[in-house]
Amino acid sequence: MAEITFLEALKQGLWEEMERDERVFILGEDVGAYGGAFKVTEGFQQRFGEARVIDTPIAEAAIVGAAAGAAHMGMRPVAEMQFIDFISCAYDMLTNYVATARYRAGLSTPMVVRGPCGGYVRGGPFHSQNPEAAFFHTPGLKIVYPATARDAKGLIKSAIRDEDPVLYLEHKWLYRRIKESLPEGEEILTPIGQARLAREGQDLSIITYGATVWKSLEAADQLAREDGVSVEILDLRSLVPMDDAAIVATVRKTGKVLIVHEDTRTGGLAGEITARINEQAFAWLDGPIMRVTAHDVPIPYAPTLEDFVLPQTDDIVKAARWLAKY
Amino acid sequence: MGPRTVPAVPNPAAPPIPAGLERWQLLELYRYLRLTRTLEERLTALYRQSKVIGGLFRSLGQEGESVASAYALERGRHQDILSPLIRNLGSMLVMGAQPIEILRQYMAKADSPTHGRELNVHFNDLEKGYLGQISHLGDMVPVMAGIALTFKMRGERRVGLVYVGDGATSTGTFHEGLNFAAVQRLPLVVIGEFNGYAYSTPPTKQFAVRDLAEKAKGYGIPAVTVDGNDVLAVYGATKHAVDRARQGKGVHFIEVKTFRRKGHAEHDDQHYVPKEEIERWARTNDPIDRFTATLLDHAWAEPAELTRLDGQVKDEVDQATDACVDEPLPAPDTALPGVFVEPATAERLWFRSL
Numbered sequence A: 001m002a003e004i005t006f007l008e009a010l011k012q013g014l015w016e017e018m019e020r021d022e023r024v025f026i027l028g029e030d031v032g033a034y035g036g037a038f039k040v041t042e043g044f045q046q047r048f049g050e051a052r053v054i055d056t057p058i059a060e061a062a063i064v065g066a067a068a069g070a071a072h073m074g075m076r077p078v079a080e081m082q083f084i085d086f087i088s089c090a091y092d093m094l095t096n097y098v099a100t101a102r103y104r105a106g107l108s109t110p111m112v113v114r115g116p117c118g119g120y121v122r123g124g125p126f127h128s129q130n131p132e133a134a135f136f137h138t139p140g141l142k143i144v145y146p147a148t149a150r151d152a153k154g155l156i157k158s159a160i161r162d163e164d165p166v167l168y169l170e171h172k173w174l175y176r177r178i179k180e181s182l183p184e185g186e187e188i189l190t191p192i193g194q195a196r197l198a199r200e201g202q203d204l205s206i207i208t209y210g211a212t213v214w215k216s217l218e219a220a221d222q223l224a225r226e227d228g229v230s231v232e233i234l235d236l237r238s239l240v241p242m243d244d245a246a247i248v249a250t251v252r253k254t255g256k257v258l259i260v261h262e263d264t265r266t267g268g269l270a271g272e273i274t275a276r277i278n279e280q281a282f283a284w285l286d287g288p289i290m291r292v293t294a295h296d297v298p299i300p301y302a303p304t305l306e307d308f309v310l311p312q313t314d315d316i317v318k319a320a321r322w323l324a325k326y
Numbered sequence B: 001m002g003p004r005t006v007p008a009v010p011n012p013a014a015p016p017i018p019a020g021l022e023r024w025q026l027l028e029l030y031r032y033l034r035l036t037r038t039l040e041e042r043l044t045a046l047y048r049q050s051k052v053i054g055g056l057f058r059s060l061g062q063e064g065e066s067v068a069s070a071y072a073l074e075r076g077r078h079q080d081i082l083s084p085l086i087r088n089l090g091s092m093l094v095m096g097a098q099p100i101e102i103l104r105q106y107m108a109k110a111d112s113p114t115h116g117r118e119l120n121v122h123f124n125d126l127e128k129g130y131l132g133q134i135s136h137l138g139d140m141v142p143v144m145a146g147i148a149l150t151f152k153m154r155g156e157r158r159v160g161l162v163y164v165g166d167g168a169t170s171t172g173t174f175h176e177g178l179n180f181a182a183v184q185r186l187p188l189v190v191i192g193e194f195n196g197y198a199y200s201t202p203p204t205k206q207f208a209v210r211d212l213a214e215k216a217k218g219y220g221i222p223a224v225t226v227d228g229n230d231v232l233a234v235y236g237a238t239k240h241a242v243d244r245a246r247q248g249k250g251v252h253f254i255e256v257k258t259f260r261r262k263g264h265a266e267h268d269d270q271h272y273v274p275k276e277e278i279e280r281w282a283r284t285n286d287p288i289d290r291f292t293a294t295l296l297d298h299a300w301a302e303p304a305e306l307t308r309l310d311g312q313v314k315d316e317v318d319q320a321t322d323a324c325v326d327e328p329l330p331a332p333d334t335a336l337p338g339v340f341v342e343p344a345t346a347e348r349l350w351f352r353s354l
Helices: A006-020 A044-048 A060-072 A084-098 A101-105 A132-136 A149-161 A211-227 A244-254 A269-284 A303-309 A313-324 B023-048 B063-071 B089-095 B099-106 B140-154 B172-183 B212-219 B231-246 B275-284 B287-297 B303-324
Strands: A003-005 A024-028 A053-055 A076-080 A112-117 A142-144 A166-171 A179-181 A196-199 A204-208 A231-235 A238-240 A257-264 A290-294 B081-083 B160-165 B188-194 B223-227 B252-257
Touching (some): A024 A060, A084 A166, A132 A238, A149 A179, A204 A313, A231 A244, A257 A269, A269 A290, A290 A313, B023 B063, B023 B287, B063 B089, B081 B140, B089 B099, B099 B303, B212 B252, B223 B231, B231 B252
Parallel strands (some): A204 A231, A257 A290, B081 B160, B160 B188
Antiparallel strands (some): A142 A238, A196 A231
């Protein structure tokens, strides 16, 4: 059983769904002949043809809009945003058209919009974003954000099979950094709406998703080693719907919560998670719910600046240490 | 109405009918025109009685292009699909939308096609072949491109048709969608409606070309400008474009020149439009008057036939109104289900159970 990367797992998931269901097709910028900016769809056009792997103009609203029209007709489009930062060009189409379609008009719109997101890669303000908060607020869009290779595969497959539109956020820092052995021949389908316990612990819960799952795991190891603090880590992996039951369960277990996300603080998901804990598990809290997030600035380019702005393992260690002593 | 119920020629001396149409089809076109106007007049009455919940949008003076363009499509279950705008009620009726559905939509009834969730003509029936717009103008161009893309991918000989107003051609989604469709050579017909005003803004403040059709050059697609109040001209131009699209020859743009004789919506007093201009269009260039004169002048119809159709249409609208005007609005808690398939319903918030 060979180890495969996060990117390879995603690619496998896409490939398997293309093989399984002829309604699945891919459209996006440079996805065909070139194989995608990060080579997620490399080899797809050779295998599935130009009709199912469509190179589009630079036109995110058209990509998402056309995907929606095809989805209404029973197709299963997977639209790639070359970098997820460009999804804002399709914000209207996603929030006004796609997200509302089932509710306002009974229209089925089973489609996936996926793309590389996230920082720690010196991408600067327009190749480092995490867009989840902008869409999290809009009823009608599911959002998944895998952290492991297994979930990269399992969630893309589940997203394609879902009856509703799904934003699939893939962290480019994880693409080739994360490796895992996935059994061949096993159908991996990660259920949308279920969190994953990434580490069991007793003293404090970290609720996180995406690349910061790995930074939290590093922090937890360090805390166990140096402080004897036992940290539990919940990898949300599905942001909409969010697994409230798993959140409440870990809060009840440890009584202390640190929410870690790479996105900026104000209006970020941590605020919503905090509110839910407040509403559903207030009595179980033994301390304030604290946040470790990016600073409220655009993501800068220079390594010194980016490292300062984004949450680092050391930040998580210090924050958890502070909270553990509370 | 159909070929068997209408005698082929009432008057043997009548000249041949253009555009491959038959006499029963002319009468059917007339009926849809009359139905559109009568239904909108009924909606106006209901609006004044405060039975229409939201705004009322009239297509007065531009019913001809809506009806004629839609009539050029293949209709029936799983045939061509169009996407209408607020002033394309006529096109939806042609595709098979029922007057009672329109009435229920405007009055936000529980049994309306969207169960009170959406307004006016914002609803759809993809089997019959219409996909309602959203309010963000231009957005339906990419969506209809996606529908046309599906026709192409599946090798189906079906055509999509999308309406855009003169103002909507300023949007980014119009450009992105049309460009994508042109590059992909999709079976899509775009009807650009030059009706003089986008809300209150005239075309001179909207774009620097004279005719919308000039814009088509930038997409490498053919375009034509037609008299939008000439029903047979619009039908002929659309039929040509639709046939061409069906043969795999790609996107076609049709500009229809018409005039919006009412305000943006019923509340709008149109103070920005010269009164004489509205009167002139009403007096000399009403699409239904013109089509009626064409039918009678060419002896393609007899006055009594048209009068009879007028009566049938009125009865149909009366019956539809009577059937739904007193229906209830949706029950409040039906607001929660149906955002997703799963979870099936949104959460009822805690303070509503206190």
